[in-house]
Amino acid sequence: MSNDQHQVLVVEDNMITALYYASVVEVMGLKVCGKAATAEQAIAMAANTHPAAILMDVRLRGSRDGIDAAESIREAGDEPRIIYITGSNEPETMKRMNESNPAAILVKPVMAEQLERTLRKVLPH
């Protein structure tokens, strides 16, 4: 499953932002095991690579959002640490996120340093 390096899956439909998250992860010395733009891609990639953590954007292209994707991945048997990155903290979305037992919730805009700190805190050393 994981080697010395923790694998992190980036789920974000804006490619520049995905690149940004990926670069933060790589600078930390972690490995990006994939970049998904939709819930379906995220589920498929998680099934193949079994990441230790997922940076999950909530609003995604397509009919299913990041919370749906996280639930499907859990149902498939994986237990990655989920870090939600959300653009809006509407009560309804907040409630759904909290119910899916996330490792952390970050509200955009997210600074690189903030992301780094959160990943360090969430991942087992």
Add this chain to the structure above:
Amino acid sequence: MAGRGSFRPLNRNPRWEDPLSDRLTITPATVRAYRRAARWMAVAAALIAAVSLIGGTLLGIPALHQVFPDFSHMAPSTALLIVLVCSAVYLTSGGRRPLRIIPLTLIAVTGAVAVAQLGLYFWSGINLELYLYRTADPAGLGSMSPAAAFCFCLAVLCVALDQGPGRRVEHLYAGVAALGLCIALMDLIAYSFDVKALYAVELFRAMAVHAAFCFLLIFLALLCRRPTWSWMAVATGPLNGSTAFRRMLPAAILVPWLFCWLGLQASNRALLTPNFRLVLVAAACIVVLLAVLLINGRRQNLVSALRSQALVDLQTAVAQRDLLLREVYHRVKNNLQLVEALLLLQSQKIESQQARDAIHTTRQRIHMLGMVHQMILEGGDYDSVDLNTFLKDVVHSLAGAFGAGERGIQVTYGGQPTRCTLEEAIPLGLLTNELMSNTFKHAFEGRESGRVDVTLTARGDFLRLTVADNGVGRGGRPINGRISLGSDIIRALVAQLDGSLKETAENGTRIEVTIGQPAGVDL
């Protein structure tokens, strides 16, 4: 800020002010139209009187004098006074302004003659008319009737009362004119029903039908020349109730007249019993009035429904606007995040530490802008921001970004709940960002620990932001000197906020940014 935005006319007599002032809604164009109509009515009444005087009295044409053979004559004095009153009304109903003395003289003469006529009639039993102008009419039907003299007095009183606005005067004016209108109307109705019944009443004796019509015109003209006064404001107004009044007006006049006339006809032809005729008239009046009320009710309901629909449409439009605004703020925030991402990606390709630091500082400023937009989206109020929560977030974000925890620096924030506009929140956020960045970069050089206290004091328009540390002090880096872009930005932001900056060095550095004057108690 006294008097700002208040353009309501001074209310000289508050007790008489209607809660919903109709007068304010009547346009000047409407007022001009009514005054024009008043002038025309005065001209028409004067013409009728003049024709009766010249054609009837001087040339002896009975039809112009009497209208019908068994009707009263219009007395020459009545005709003359009508011409005088109409001239006074015409001259004071807008258009070109004449010398005040002319209409005043006209009404003074009219008033004197009318009062003399009434006085002589009631107290001496002498009919002045019969001495000045003797007709062959033995019943004395060719003289000025007491009712006509009384009407002249009312008209003169109206013109005399018309000396400028004032609630009491307006109500009195409209009341007097309405009374005159009633007398004229009663006379006309009597002519249409039964002339002999009219002549049996002493007061109305010898009031000619065309004189009564002239009085109707005169009192209407008097009311129309002041369309915003008293109850005339309701009759002439542009709003719903006024429109309904004008719509119902013909029915309100014709229906009672018509039914009573029908009752009279039945009476004349001896149809049905007298009391049952009255029952029929009463029942018919009730039915027609109810029908009219129902029609009006239906229209009012329609207006209500339209208004409710308009309100719903408006609410939908506002909700849509809010949604759009939200979307715009969201996109702005996302774009700021994108700029931040691009800057980070770029800085990773750069070797020079100095350049990387510069980009880091810029990234932090842009992040702060993104945070303001997030704050607006959270608040749901697009006009103001919860400044206290916003600054708390900024302080914590900065403490994290500069690794305060790892460096042993304790960061506290203390503030009071206050709201401000986006225009103030952005510079205040940026200012906090600059001041704290300076502190983290320079205040703790060579130190293992330290503390930074940020406080926000807000009271009314007064606001103070304090950033204090217990570090090594600024030394050769005065904030007002030209050292770095940071201090340029700080000075620009303080100027933008129209505030002042005070720096004290005592056990570290303490910077206070003050906006507005402290109100009352010392802060």
